[in-house]
Amino acid sequence: MKVILDFSVIPLGVGLSLSKYVAACERILQEKGLKYQLHANGTNVEGEWDEVFAAVKQCHETLHEMGVPRISTVIKVGTRTDKVQTMEDKVASVRSKLKK
Amino acid sequence: MKVILDFSVIPLGVGLSLSKYVAACERILQEKGLKYQLHANGTNVEGEWDEVFAAVKQCHETLHEMGVPRISTVIKVGTRTDKVQTMEDKVASVRSKLKK
């Protein structure tokens, strides 16, 4: 089952600068060879359900190992059986409607 | 790694009445023996990361088998290493502050 997922990790108890923790999660996505796109409020990832969720879990584990005592994460995940769709397809579909 | 998670499943392409699909997901949580609480905008679940996420995955699979062509789910998940906390603890902690 293929997913397109967006997740944003909020480390608590480590102050206000969170970017190094987001970068640590991004490195996990890179190491796993997952297709992803960082944006201003999260990271979009595309792949098989198990692989993508394993990466999110590893992100939590890694951040706790880095000393983060509490993590709150928001995930938006979509699956569909009617067609195969990529992250680029989703954006392109909206853009094509905008021109009309 | 223990989690407290909230998830809300939105089936697309099956009209406006979504409660039977939410009920199907609730049955999965019951069958797995997970501790959960249904509320007006989602379902709270408490348990081990792998078990809880396996239930969310099974919910997607079951809904697709029921004929739902597209599903969009929002998950909020929290983990912490500083203390053990239940769903009841979280609510009780806020209530105790309200009285002051």
Add this chain to the structure above:
Amino acid sequence: MKVILDFSVIPLGVGLSLSKYVAACERILQEKGLKYQLHANGTNVEGEWDEVFAAVKQCHETLHEMGVPRISTVIKVGTRTDKVQTMEDKVASVRSKLKK
């Protein structure tokens, strides 16, 4: 336009105990006379769009006044024109399907 909304406020830079901040937001809902339900991962609120969102805004303002330097909030909001529905209706609708 009536809404059923769920929101969870995450204060950053103030340590790990967040319940007093959630309680401060709950007091705002009380003072405004809004119908709400606290749960383990957020607070459900029912009311007119403008009133409910004014409460969420006031929650951010109040927390910043309390010294919270950064706040990250997740909101799930639903509106519908096909029927009038309360928070209790939503839960009852799922429960009725569970019995079948």
Add this chain to the structure above:
Amino acid sequence: MKVILDFSVIPLGVGLSLSKYVAACERILQEKGLKYQLHANGTNVEGEWDEVFAAVKQCHETLHEMGVPRISTVIKVGTRTDKVQTMEDKVASVRSKLKK
């Protein structure tokens, strides 16, 4: 109070192709002159709290006028008092940590 916000609108009861509705919301952001970025799982917007939330409300109103009977929207909103930060700053901050 300045916000960086991410929202994704899910129209229910109108089938599986949602892009024309997302495009309608994007047109509202354009007309209001708001700074925004469409991505695969939502739209990021930057601006004053009242202006940005007025756009989200208008998006719900417009979609209902287009015949959408039910809408479920997820919003992630951040405010901070410690510094001024743009959407580009957030992404650049993560990227700078990745190189190290």
